[in-house]
Amino acid sequence: MTEVLALLIFPGGIALLLAALLYEWINRKLAARLQNRVGPRWFQPLADLVKLLAKEEIIPQGAQPVLFDLLPIVSLAAVTTAALYTPLFGLAPAGSFPGDLIVAVYLLSVLSLCTSLAGLITDDRYALVGGLRVLTQLFSYEAPFLLALLLPALVAGSWQISVIAAYTSEHTWLLLTQPVGFVVAVIGLMGKLELPPFDAPEAHTEIVAGSLTEYSGRGLALFRLSRNVVLIVGLTLIAALYLGGVANPLLFFAKTLLLLVGVTIAQMLFARLRIDQTVGLWWRFGVLLALGQWLLTLLGKAVA
Amino acid sequence: MLTRVWEHTLGEVVQWARVNSPWALHFNSGSCNGCDIELLATLTPRYDVERLGVKLQGSPRQADLLVVTGAVTRQAKDRLLRIYAQMPEPRFVMALGSCALSKGIFHDCYNVVGPVDVFIPVDVYVPGCPPRPEAIIAGMVALLGKLQAAPAAEAQT
Numbered sequence: 300m301t302e303v304l305a306l307l308i309f310p311g312g313i314a315l316l317l318a319a320l321l322y323e324w325i326n327r328k329l330a331a332r333l334q335n336r337v338g339p340r341w342f343q344p345l346a347d348l349v350k351l352l353a354k355e356e357i358i359p360q361g362a363q364p365v366l367f368d369l370l371p372i373v374s375l376a377a378v379t380t381a382a383l384y385t386p387l388f389g390l391a392p393a394g395s396f397p398g399d400l401i402v403a404v405y406l407l408s409v410l411s412l413c414t415s416l417a418g419l420i421t422d423d424r425y426a427l428v429g430g431l432r433v434l435t436q437l438f439s440y441e442a443p444f445l446l447a448l449l450l451p452a453l454v455a456g457s458w459q460i461s462v463i464a465a466y467t468s469e470h471t472w473l474l475l476t477q478p479v480g481f482v483v484a485v486i487g488l489m490g491k492l493e494l495p496p497f498d499a500p501e502a503h504t505e506i507v508a509g510s511l512t513e514y515s516g517r518g519l520a521l522f523r524l525s526r527n528v529v530l531i532v533g534l535t536l537i538a539a540l541y542l543g544g545v546a547n548p549l550l551f552f553a554k555t556l557l558l559l560v561g562v563t564i565a566q567m568l569f570a571r572l573r574i575d576q577t578v579g580l581w582w583r584f585g586v587l588l589a590l591g592q593w594l595l596t597l598l599g600k601a602v603a
Numbered sequence: 604m605l606t607r608v609w610e611h612t613l614g615e616v617v618q619w620a621r622v623n624s625p626w627a628l629h630f631n632s633g634s635c636n637g638c639d640i641e642l643l644a645t646l647t648p649r650y651d652v653e654r655l656g657v658k659l660q661g662s663p664r665q666a667d668l669l670v671v672t673g674a675v676t677r678q679a680k681d682r683l684l685r686i687y688a689q690m691p692e693p694r695f696v697m698a699l700g701s702c703a704l705s706k707g708i709f710h711d712c713y714n715v716v717g718p719v720d721v722f723i724p725v726d727v728y729v730p731g732c733p734p735r736p737e738a739i740i741a742g743m744v745a746l747l748g749k750l751q752a753a754p755a756a757e758a759q760t
Contacts, residue, residue: 336651349620355691503661515664515691
């Protein structure tokens, strides 16, 4: 009974979705304040979600109807499953087994895959271009992001999130000993979320709304929701791995909030990169930086 | 009985969401760009319509509110109809500026086929040449007030 409650109400399920909406609001409000605007009201993401859920769902001609309905559901299911293995709100994860870090990271990637497929199954040319861009970007940030998240695993000597979190809460913050890995992980998360400067896949001025151009009602709502869940799960992962592991919920919330502020400021500072510039950035600098940090860490381990 | 209460509550929630989150799509059906500049000014930090939940969307599939500027020209007519047809229900239309209302100074041009409400149903009219951002915000608030006043059961359809 308590397990079902934990899955559906707290910390998974409803609490997770509400927290995801809260994080979206904080992100949008901060962005607005940084642009000297007033910004959205606190219930804005909830109103957007309910409105989209109640809107007419158009399945365009030429699209695969089954996949068109299924993809948003699959992506939301995958990212909420990934949330089960992360210490949400600083609490112990619902499930834990050796190697769950890899599983969580790859479940988060399902969102990008589903977004891309959602563009590729329609006849819309903007959605096609957007879908291809999502895939291109996925191949550019995925490797560095994974490398950066595996660094703490290397240091702690385990592939299990709870073990790494326990290790980091006992030792110096990995942010101080592995700064490069931290930076690559945060920027990788921004790439995963298609936040500026990595928003080429949904560039409104070029390709309408990217791969989600043809989605109107429920599908769009579920995709937006799953992106918010990825935001909260990604911030939780980075906070647990790099910012001193799990703590009491309030302190943990403060840590993820600090990360979110950093991400929002970066998002406001930089202009959109062209898709080739994104790929170049990741493969010329991101991967090399992460690999360099890996080498240093391995050397340090060998010496010590 | 219970289903009726449930449906009524659901309708009210949906109506609340609809009033608080109107996403806009901008279409220029032959305007001189005066109204377009004013509409863009409305979206700038000084006026900030995100306070009302208004967001400019790129895709007609994701928009609730179609903002049409300018008299409809022969060339733009088909595009206007197609954009309107692409929007999912419920959809609303705002006619922005004197030309969208009554063809304005283009009233006897050879290529102008009519004001906006000849072709698609218009929910709110904002006059002016061009209307100031304050007038556009007033028009949006008027539309939202109209939505709010509609009975909840109607909003659910």
